Amino acid sequence: MMRLKILCTLFCLTSVVMAQQPSKMIEKFFPSPMVEINTPSFQKRGYVKYEELIKYVENTIAGKDYIALQYIGKTQKGKDIPAVIFRKSKNAKSKVMFTGRVHGDEPGSTEALLYLIDRLINDPNLSYLVDNLEIAILPMVNIDGGDKLRRQSANGLDLNRDMSKLATPENQALRKFFNEFAPDVELDLHEYNPLRADYMKFGKFGVSGYADVMFLYCENPNYQKPLREFVSGTYLPLLENALDKDKLTYWKYFTSSNQNGEVHLNMGGGSPRSSATAFGLANTVSLLIEVRGTNIGKANFKRRVYTGYQIALTTLKMADEKTSEIKAAIRQSTESNADIVVTQRRIEELRTIPFIDIHKNELIDVEIPVRDAGQRKKVSYEKDLLRMPCCQTRRC
Numbered sequence: 001m002m003r004l005k006i007l008c009t010l011f012c013l014t015s016v017v018m019a020q021q022p023s024k025m026i027e028k029f030f031p032s033p034m035v036e037i038n039t040p041s042f043q044k045r046g047y048v049k050y051e052e053l054i055k056y057v058e059n060t061i062a063g064k065d066y067i068a069l070q071y072i073g074k075t076q077k078g079k080d081i082p083a084v085i086f087r088k089s090k091n092a093k094s095k096v097m098f099t100g101r102v103h104g105d106e107p108g109s110t111e112a113l114l115y116l117i118d119r120l121i122n123d124p125n126l127s128y129l130v131d132n133l134e135i136a137i138l139p140m141v142n143i144d145g146g147d148k149l150r151r152q153s154a155n156g157l158d159l160n161r162d163m164s165k166l167a168t169p170e171n172q173a174l175r176k177f178f179n180e181f182a183p184d185v186e187l188d189l190h191e192y193n194p195l196r197a198d199y200m201k202f203g204k205f206g207v208s209g210y211a212d213v214m215f216l217y218c219e220n221p222n223y224q225k226p227l228r229e230f231v232s233g234t235y236l237p238l239l240e241n242a243l244d245k246d247k248l249t250y251w252k253y254f255t256s257s258n259q260n261g262e263v264h265l266n267m268g269g270g271s272p273r274s275s276a277t278a279f280g281l282a283n284t285v286s287l288l289i290e291v292r293g294t295n296i297g298k299a300n301f302k303r304r305v306y307t308g309y310q311i312a313l314t315t316l317k318m319a320d321e322k323t324s325e326i327k328a329a330i331r332q333s334t335e336s337n338a339d340i341v342v343t344q345r346r347i348e349e350l351r352t353i354p355f356i357d358i359h360k361n362e363l364i365d366v367e368i369p370v371r372d373a374g375q376r377k378k379v380s381y382e383k384d385l386l387r388m389p390c391c392q393t394r395r396c
Contacts, residue, residue: 024361029210030292030300033246037305039114047107050079050143053114057084057139060117066130067121072138073173076154079143081173084117085136092134094319094326097183098312099138099174102159102190102275104145104152108293108301109189112308113139119313129316136181141170160190163278178279184326185285185319188275189308191293198256198263199355202366207355209292210363212307213243216253216288218280219373220270221341224333230325231285235318242314248307253290254353254370265353266346268373283333285326287315346371 040048040056048056054069061067066088071080098116100109117137120126129135140146144154152158153168162171178186194209217231243250254267269288272278280286289311293304319326351370354363 025208025356025358026300028361029356029363030212030303032300032302033306035302035306037111037115037302039111039118039305041107041111041301041305047149048110048114050140050147053110053140054082056114057082057117060121064121072177073169075142075144075170076168077144081138081141081143081170083136083138083177085134086120086130087134088130089132089134093132093323094185095134095136095181095183096185096187096316096319097136097138097178097181098187098189098315099141099275100189101140101142101146102188103294104142104148104150105294106151106189106191107146107149108191108291108304108308110139110146111301111305112189112291112312113137115305115309116312119309126313129320132320133316135316136177136183138174138177141174160188160275161273163275164272175278178282183284184330185315186275186279186287187312187315188279188286188288189312190288190290191304192253192290193294194292195295196256198258201263202355203357203364204359206358207364207366208358210249210354210356211251212248212292212303213250213311214253214290214292215239215250216269216274216276216290218270218277218286219268220272220277220281221376223270223277223280224283224336224338226329226332226336227280227283227285230322230329231287234322234325235285235287235315238318239311239314242310243307246306246310248303248310251354252372253288263368264348265351265368265370266373267370270373283330285329345376346373347375349375 040052057069061069061084066086068085068087070083070085072083073081075081098113100113101107120130142153142159145152153170155168157168159168159171162168166172166175192209192214199208200206215236240250252267253269254265257264257266270277272281274288276286276288289308291304291307348369348371350367352365352367355366357364
């Protein structure tokens with residue numbers, strides 16, 4: 001009974017928090033950008049459904065012989081998974097691949113990619129990107145979950161925990177397309193929940209995640225150094241500069257866990273079960289972004305979509321401007337004979353992390369134990385082992 005009361009209290013408090021989202025918090029921290037976005041979800045109360053998405057894409061690309069809509073496979077319920085391919089030149093400088101809606105309850109990712117398609121076609125200032133690059137955009141991978149705003153696929157599996165086992169037809173199709181398209185850069189768009197139950201332990205009525213976007217990049221110790229350095233030294237600074245110009249906030253990705261009543265943060269990631277690492281270990285410039293969005297309804301939806309779009313656009317500009325550096329990092333990583341790390345352990349330390357205090361509606365610092373994937377202790381390693389899982393990919 002006591003446990004039930006606690007759960008009910010947490011639910012009620014979370015409901016109160018969510019009710020405050022559209023008012024004072026958004027006004028202060030998340031104002032809408034002054035842009036016009038006419039993609040499907042901005043024309044209705046809910047979010048774009050699969051059939052509406054296909055119709056929108058077909059109408060948008062109609063008459064453009066350099067753009068193709070192809071289907072890369074089927075979902076568990078038999079829906080065709082769409083990919084929009086921009087291919088204007090046979091000698092593209094770089095190939096860039098975007099994926100969205102791997103989690104069905106993250107609609108902002110789909111909308112950001114539909115807006116990207118629209119702008120690449122209709123904004124003449126961006127035509128050079130289409131001229132120079134080959135671009136693949138997969139706006140909705142988890143169609144079965146997406147139409148129900150459900151995180152998992154039809155069989156209850158989390159697609160972003162299935163990138164190594166490939167136990168779902170969606171991920172089998174995605175990996176096959178990835179291997180065949182062979183991108184130099186892969187960006188996976190997600191949304192994150194800023195109102196986790198663990199955060200209710202801080203402040204009077206809890207705290208909320210404040211960052212417009214969190215970056216999750218491959219920190220697996222077997223991600224080769226040239227690519228790691230390109231991501232950290234070139235790619236991320238370019239994204240941060242672009243976000244700064246629009247006064248959008250960012251942080252390194254983290255989730256929370258409760259250990260014996262104390263909240264801990266797990267920061268970064270290196271598991272090949274998720275896209276950032278699975279594609280990174282294939283010797284690709286790889287990044288996953290989490291825009292602040294799930295469990296807050298359509299609150300600040302335009303800002304969420306615009307944030308995802310800006311990151312995607314900056315990624316394309318980076319791929320165009322830094323082609324030689326990207327190719328060099330990929331080549332050096334492919335040829336690398338570095339030791340293979342078999343076992344590693346994250347180091348835990350106290351850090352100060354910014355959150356929004358919901359009661360005060362102010363940004364505060366919270367001291368909290370953090371286990372960062374970028375801070376590891378190598379327990380053991382062996383040389384000349386086959387890399388896993390990249391031995392199954394195109395660049396091994």
